[in-house]
Amino acid sequence: MAYDFADRLKNLPPYLFAEIEEKVARKIEKGIDIIDFGIGDPDLPTPRPLVEEIQKQLEDPVNHRYPSAQGESDTRLAIAEWYQKRFNVDLDPDREIAILLGSKEGLANVARAFVNPGEKVLCPDPAYPVYSQGAATLCDAISVKFPLYEEDNFFPNFNNDIPQDAKMMYLNYPNNPTGAVASREDLQKAVQWCEDTNTILCYDNAYSEMTFDDYIAPSALEFGRRSIEFGSLSKTFNMTGYRIGYAVGDPILIAGLKKVKSQIDSGTPKFIQKAVDVALGSYDGRSRPKIVQDSVDVYRRRRDLIVRGLRELGFDIKLPKGTFYLFFNVGGSSIDFANKMLDAGIVVTPGIGFGNSGEGFVRLALTQSEDRITEALERMEKIL
């Protein structure tokens, strides 16, 4: 007799990108040159000082042992010092900070700590799928989607009917997949709404350092201390493969997350945690250090190049102020558009993969060089 998935796994929606991935694999097998704007994984290398620090720490046998599930104390201290410099927020490293195996793990595990089966979790639509699936569905909770509209700069309208009886709400700015950023006023409104309705705000700030022009991303904790905020070294320092992130905020929320984690994982390797001090210690006040600014400059140049090219091809597209994603309206089915691109050897992500409200849009990750972007634009011109 075949084994049967648990209902919560069966309740996960079908993996929409599987079909595209299969087609890509078939094209690669045939030797077709693919330009992949699909995955949000930096193509730039981890800055040398961080790689060298990790190599050095790896040599020390002290760092070969189990780390602490809540994070090493000096790593938590480095996060606290950075929050003070970067956001002017004071954190108690023992009670208000947890180190994560990348922020994804914390975003999902916090729901295990606070959401009972059948309770509501508010999830943006479109969104990073982990909130609705990894958190709500895998906790047997009800994922209640609230739409984000382009005309509202992809920020929720709290005057509309967002249910006020949910346990938790996820918000993410700078935003994946839309590239939208939140103004200080908007974020303050969101924090206040969550406090007024006793909804736990899980604020995903994974892209806080990947912003352009004059925009500086705030922390939700600047506007209240009852939320939990998630951050990551993944995108800021090109470290997606190292698995290091953090959660900060309300001591009860942090304690719940740590309690779940203590039963499931044993933390990010110590030699990787040691790099946090070097990475965040490179900040001098609020502005980005060179090792971060260099990457942001590369993404900004790519953003400008591709937006200019897409506008020339007739797309109505704004310059995003955050993240390395472009999200734009293709005036029809997002899957049809993605398939058409694929025929030209270009991978883009159909917006519907991020929720029904993403339909009509596609997402491009700026993880290809300027030469490859130029090549992709030339290919597009031929087929559009």
Ligand SMILES: Cc1ncc(COP(=O)(O)O)c(C=O)c1O
């Ligand atoms: C919005 C958002 N949050 C969190 C993550 C998770 O990042 P990590 O687990 O590498 O910290 C990602 C990764 O793509 C993301 O796009």
